[in-house]
Amino acid sequence: MRRRYRISVATTAAAAVLTAVLVFTPLRFTYRSAELRVSLETAQAVIAALVALLLYGRYRRTGRLGDLLSAYALALFCATSLFFALLPALADPSPGGKLDRFDTWAPLLARGIGAAALAWAAVGPRRWFRLRNDAVALPLALVGTLGVIAAVVTATLDWLPPVLELADSGSIQRPNLDAPPAILAAQLGLVALYAAAAVGFARQSEREPNPLATALASGTVLAAFARLNFFLYPSIYTDVVHVGDVLRLLWYLVLLVGAAAEITGFRRLEAEAVAARERQRIAQELHDGLSQELAFIRSHTAAMARGSSPPGVTPLVVEAAERAMAESRRVVEALRADAVESVERLLGQAVGDVARWAGTGFEVSVDPLVSLPAEAHAPVGDLVRRAATAAVRSRAPSRLWVRLELSEGRAVLAVEDNGAAPPGPGDRNAGLREVTRRAETFGAVARTVSAGDDRTRLEFVLPWRPPRPHRPWEGS
Secondary structure, three states: OOOOHHHHHHHHHHHHHHHHHHHHHOOOOOEEHHHHHHHHHHHHHHHHHEEEEHHHHHHHHEEEHHHHHHHHHHHHHHHHHHHHHHHHHHHHHOOOOOOHHHHHHHHHHHHHHHHHHHHHHHHHOOOOOOOOHHHHHHHHHHHHHHHHHHHHHOOOOOOOOOOOOOOOOOOOOOOOOOHHHHHHHHHHHHHHHHHHHHHHHHHHHOOOHHHHHHHHHHHHHHHHHHHHHHOOOOOEEEEEEHHHHHHHHHHHHHHHHHHHHHHHHHHHHHHHHHHHHHHHHHHHHHHHHHHHHHHHHHHHHHHHHHHOOOOOOOOHHHHHHHHHHHHHHHHHHHHHHHOOOHHHHHHHHHHHHHHHHHOEEEEEEEEOOOOOOOHHHHHHHHHHHHHHHHHHHOOOOEEEEEEEEOOOOOEEEEEEEEOOOOOHHHHHHHHHHHHHHHHHOOEEEEEEEEEOOOEEEEEEEEOOOOOOOOOOOOOO
């Protein structure tokens, strides 16, 4: 037997043993506690909301109808606990009245609809279903369901059977099947729906192993036995708590554990995907930078060994070797870093790689209101490195300035130098075109190429819009 089936079977066996013990032994299993009832409903509502959000997020990724129905069912359970169970428990209605009858049938009907949706999600055909404007349609469907339930129950209150009157909780030691047949039939229907959902989710967990599917399979087993206990002991006062409520709480706790495991696994997969993208980026940078420099060095040193190299090539080989060394140091430091570097350190390292071999000074400043996402660090650092290299080659400056500023709500990167103007427009434009092409590959736009008579400034409007700064409320 596979592991996930073993979990479901073990859960079934444990719940069956607990139910049998309560049926055949003289144990106290019901008592009145309005405070405990409120605590149970609150905990269940919070857990159901969390799992519903997680299932909705999965639906946004997969587009499967089953995930959408599961999210709807858990959201309906949450709303039922809040509006049809928790609020009546706080209101403390008088037993036997119409409000008490509403508090019995409205949650029962709502949970029946939710259980049916959950069972269909588990055993229904695997279909892909894209709901237009799902972020709006799903809450509207939830509100509509609650409204219809409230209207139907309110309109039929005079025909609905009254709730079962409960004797002293300590005197009830055996199952009591004297409740109205409609209540007993509803509880048995819920048992069947949850049992079907348990079988369906167990099969799903075998096809696509994931913690939440396993939790749904085991949890719906507990939900089925909770409803079986409600069938055997059908007292539905809002302040009565017994084993059915405990089993129902356990099924929500199992869902909570599954949701936590699902989130942890998703974060691990996301980290692995980020690492894979980072490895691909580093490989591309090594190919475009270090490998090109090494190929240049190899070809010219081979020509020098044969005695066929053109005159004046030695300084070019030395410069290429220095750039290759700087590139290798940068890659090693990036691989060794334990955390993402700050933007200021990133820019300082990028311009420093160029300034060290060129023998120039440099200065970096970052506006504290500007922040960049992690995926922007690599292309921005490469852009600074290329722009500084172009400035050093064409104008031989003695100092470089790199600034990251906020202008009209956009992040602007500026690389400025105090080098002399190149002798002709061709020398200036060659390096500029290369840097501009690199900027365009990730959506940056070159905006300005001057800063006065004694300086040259190249600006780039970056595609990442910084978050709006938090401003405290200013009262009068």
